[in-house]
Amino acid sequence: MPGTLEAGDPLPGDLEADVAIAGAGFSGLWTAYYLARRDPGLRIVVCEREIAGYGASGRNGGWCSALFPASLAKLARMSGRDGAIALQRAMHATVDEVGRVAAAEGIDCHWAKGGTVMLARSPVQVERAKAELDEAREFGFGDEDLRQLGAAEAQSLAGASRVLGGTFTPHCAAIHPARLARGLLDAVRRAGAAVYERTPVLELSPGRLVTARGTIRARHVIRATEGYTPGLPGYHRAVAPVYSLMIATEPLSEAAWESIGLAGRPTFGDLRHLIIYGQRTADGRLAFGGRGAPYHFGSSVQPSFDQVPAVFAALRRTLEELFPVVRGAQVTHHWGGPLGVPRDWCASVGLDRSTGVGWAGGYVGDGVSTTNLAGRTLADLITGTDSDITRLPWVGHRSPEWEPEPLRWLAVNAGLRVMSVADWEEARSGRPSRAAAFMGRFLGG
Numbered sequence: 071m072p073g074t075l076e077a078g079d080p081l082p083g084d085l086e087a088d089v090a091i092a093g094a095g096f097s098g099l100w101t102a103y104y105l106a107r108r109d110p111g112l113r114i115v116v117c118e119r120e121i122a123g124y125g126a127s128g129r130n131g132g133w134c135s136a137l138f139p140a141s142l143a144k145l146a147r148m149s150g151r152d153g154a155i156a157l158q159r160a161m162h163a164t165v166d167e168v169g170r171v172a173a174a175e176g177i178d179c180h181w182a183k184g185g186t187v188m189l190a191r192s193p194v195q196v197e198r199a200k201a202e203l204d205e206a207r208e209f210g211f212g213d214e215d216l217r218q219l220g221a222a223e224a225q226s227l228a229g230a231s232r233v234l235g236g237t238f239t240p241h242c243a244a245i246h247p248a249r250l251a252r253g254l255l256d257a258v259r260r261a262g263a264a265v266y267e268r269t270p271v272l273e274l275s276p277g278r279l280v281t282a283r284g285t286i287r288a289r290h291v292i293r294a295t296e297g298y299t300p301g302l303p304g305y306h307r308a309v310a311p312v313y314s315l316m317i318a319t320e321p322l323s324e325a326a327w328e329s330i331g332l333a334g335r336p337t338f339g340d341l342r343h344l345i346i347y348g349q350r351t352a353d354g355r356l357a358f359g360g361r362g363a364p365y366h367f368g369s370s371v372q373p374s375f376d377q378v379p380a381v382f383a384a385l386r387r388t389l390e391e392l393f394p395v396v397r398g399a400q401v402t403h404h405w406g407g408p409l410g411v412p413r414d415w416c417a418s419v420g421l422d423r424s425t426g427v428g429w430a431g432g433y434v435g436d437g438v439s440t441t442n443l444a445g446r447t448l449a450d451l452i453t454g455t456d457s458d459i460t461r462l463p464w465v466g467h468r469s470p471e472w473e474p475e476p477l478r479w480l481a482v483n484a485g486l487r488v489m490s491v492a493d494w495e496e497a498r499s500g501r502p503s504r505a506a507a508f509m510g511r512f513l514g515g
């Protein structure tokens with residue numbers, strides 16, 4: 071690991087700043103990075119409750135992808151076809167921008183731009199792959215952005231069981247998330263912004279960030295707390311923290327990798343409803359994750375919620391079912407963390423000019439690169455720079471609030487349950503699940 075995982079100094083006391091940011095995950099760090107590079111005279115202060123990268127940013131699946139957590143069709147309904155296309159193109163460019171900064175700043179985040187292979191492993195999943203390709207074509211994205219894979223080619227890229235076909239996009243890099251987060255922290259400090267760790271933000275309001283260590287007065291105050299946001303006064307229903315959990319195997323043998331493939335380290339998944347995702351790590355492990363852990367009443371977030379033995383066991387079963395050659399390999403790591411899911415499943419970034427309060431978040435499970443676009447956008451908004459990215463459809467978008475409890479608990483957990491039952495039902499019947507389609511519409515996904 072480059073740098074250290076030791077927490078740095080906390081906020082020394084009350085401060086005056088130009089920009090105060092709550093949360094040092096990728097959202098907060100990218101925002102501070104681009105602002106400090108843009109205007110070295112700005113006084114930028116980031117406050118982090120634990121250590122930078124402690125949240126989802128330091129422990130995700132490492133897909134630095136061009137995925138945005140709302141479909142092109144949905145974005146087009148929100149703000150027109152051109153806006154949807156522009157946002158997708160900006161996401162493509164964002165993958166390379168993350169790679170560019172990592173290289174320029176000397177951050178060894180195990181970057182490998184090998185694309186993504188999505189496997190279709192049942193006739194229903196083959197249909198879903200076709201529907202995704204049709205949508206891409208409808209919006210003018212050709213084979214260079216997303217192409218169909220026949221069974222043989224899909225199998226040669228990712229040697230999984232029961233492969234009938236799939237899709238491939240070149241717009242994804244596999245990364246080591248904690249290396250990127252800690253390396254970015256150093257880059258932010260080098261650029262001149264202050265990042266205080268062990269500094270919990272207690273309240274965020276126009277002109278003020280109140281922390282347990284002192285109050286920062288600033289013209290601009292930015293919320294970058296993602297899945298932890300409901301813990302801030304006034305933001306209880308802004309996002310639902312939904313957990314994603316992961317496992318990693320020991321380094322696998324050369325023989326195992328010959329059978330699995332993933333040469334060039336493309337990230338991989340299949341087209342089931344309850345999302346699974348994986349990568350071949352630089353040190354030869356399979357890191358593999360999925361949803362399915364419960365949402366906790368009142369949007370509660372606790373370290374113990376990262377550990378759900380039944381979900382870890384299900385992930386292991388699924389991984390072995392995908393790649394039987396993994397049977398017998400040790401699973402050496404288990405972890406997880408909260409995602410921020412907005413009520414309409416649409417990430418957003420924005421700045422209220424009248425109050426100076428800004429935000430970025432609601433990425434669901436697609437924040438590794440989207441946070442970079444958010445950081446550049448906030449830097450433009452805060453410095454009053456009119457640019458192409460400040461006109462993208464997610465800028466200034468306001469997601470509705472989640473329902474109060476117990477409705478929120480019922481809706482989110484029912485959604486998670488329906489998605490996993492739908493996969494089972496589809497495998498059994500060979501037909502798309504109507505329950506999943508209904509729940510998808512209800513939850514706005």
Ligand SMILES: Cc1cc2nc3c(=O)[nH]c(=O)nc-3n(C[C@H](O)[C@H](O)[C@H](O)COP(=O)(O)OP(=O)(O)OC[C@H]3O[C@@H](n4cnc5c(N)ncnc54)[C@H](O)[C@@H]3O)c2cc1C
Pocket residue numbers: 092093094095096097098117118119120121122123124125126127128129130131132133134135269270271272294295296297298299301302313314315316347359405406407408409430431433434435436437438439440441
């Ligand atoms: C297991 C898992 C796998 C994932 N896989 C992928 C993937 O492969 N690709 C992808 O694109 N996305 C993935 N994601 C999602 C992605 O990691 C997130 O969308 C992204 O990291 C969000 O960054 P962030 O900075 O907005 O939030 P976080 O990284 O969660 O950062 C928020 C920070 O705010 C701090 N904080 C919270 N409250 C306070 C407070 N009151 N005071 C001070 N600090 C506070 C937290 O400690 C935390 O460090 C995954 C997420 C998880 C959990």
